[in-house]
Amino acid sequence: MELTIDSLAAKQHYNALLAQRLEIERDFGAPLDWQELPDRHMSRIATWKTDCDPTDESRWHEYVEWMVDAVLRMEATFRGRVAALE
Numbered sequence: 001m002e003l004t005i006d007s008l009a010a011k012q013h014y015n016a017l018l019a020q021r022l023e024i025e026r027d028f029g030a031p032l033d034w035q036e037l038p039d040r041h042m043s044r045i046a047t048w049k050t051d052c053d054p055t056d057e058s059r060w061h062e063y064v065e066w067m068v069d070a071v072l073r074m075e076a077t078f079r080g081r082v083a084a085l086e
Helices: 010-018 021-028 055-084
Strands: 004-005 033-035 045-046
Touching: 004 010, 004 021, 010 045, 010 055, 021 033, 033 055
Parallel strands: none
Antiparallel strands: 004 045, 033 045
């Protein structure tokens, strides 16, 4: 699950969010993967589901629950912050 920052001011927006990293990760409830991607126009902030095998259908419900939870936490954490960047 990721927030992709892809605008004319992508690096400025990324840095503005990075300045709030402690508060953002506290609100999200876990560390995030902060990727400035200096050789690219965009940047991203992500969380990853580890220890999973997408071919194991018996665990699909677990993966869906993780995705729903991650989407809701990302939205709650970033919606207001991203809106304030504009």
